[in-house]
Amino acid sequence: METNGMTVWVALLRAVNLGVRNKVPMAELRERLAEAGLPGARTHLQSGNVVVDSDLEVAPVIRAVVRESFGVDEPVLVRSRDRLEEILDANPFPAAARERPTLMRVVFLAEHPSPERVKRLEEHDDVRVRDREVYIDYRTGVHGNPLNAAMVARRLALHGTERNWTTLTKLSELAKTF
CATH class of the missing domain: 3.30.70.1280 (SP0830-like domains)
Incomplete structure (x- = not known):
């Protein structure tokens, strides 16, 4: 690091x-x-x-x-940089990252969400929370999908920002050039 x-x-x-x-x-x-x-x-x-x-x-x-x-x-x-690598390695939806990297997203949170809120959010098959990151597999599309970063933020009561898998892998590559 x-x-x-x-x-x-x-x-x-x-x-x-x-x-x-x-x-x-x-x-x-x-x-x-x-x-x-x-x-x-x-x-x-x-x-x-x-x-x-x-x-x-x-x-x-x-x-x-x-x-x-x-x-x-x-x-x-x-x-x-090291934490970003851990986040990429921990992806619970590896097939989505390979097959549709722009539809595979990670929401980065400022804080750890409460376990109760995480449990409710993970009732969705396409969402998994690991530490301060929320992995979302949008499957068929982002726009108009009720499962989105804004919904995640509301359900977890935390602010976050979302990036797609393609961007995250590029950022990882860029970070390795330092």
């Missing part, structure tokens, strides 16, 4: 670049992060995925930069 005494972090910004809402240009974000003490940050796609090598507590730094520079105040969820 460490490189030169620092940790490689994968930061997932919640609710950025959704249509015309919460615009955060990734090139400008990288510049602002460098100014805030996170040089060399790399981004993936426009949906708020940042990989950075730092000994700082990166979530509050990134959240402050996004709030002050872009006027967006949303949670930033972070996992270490």
Whole structure:
């Protein structure tokens, strides 16, 4: 997990670049992060995925930069590079990840959900909770599916942000380049 005494972090910004809402240009974000003490940050796609090598507590730094520079105040969820690998390895739906990676999703939570809420959520065949991650196999499609990240957040009473399997594997590959 460490490189030169620092940790490689994968930061997932919640609710950025959704249509015309919460615009955060990734090139400008990288510049602002460098100014805030996170040089060399790399981004993936426009949906708020940042990989950075730092000994700082990166979530509050990134959240402050996004709030002050872009006027967006949303949670930033972070996992270490090693933890992301564990999350990928723990996937309870490996066939879905292979066969339909854009329909296989993980919701990253800020906190551990209560066991009672997890039990009710896992009554759905396509949902499994492991630690602070919720795995969802959307099977036939995301849009219009009543089983979605918003429903998960409501049922668990926790905020989270969702990424598809393709994005997560790309972030894992990017994190390994540090």
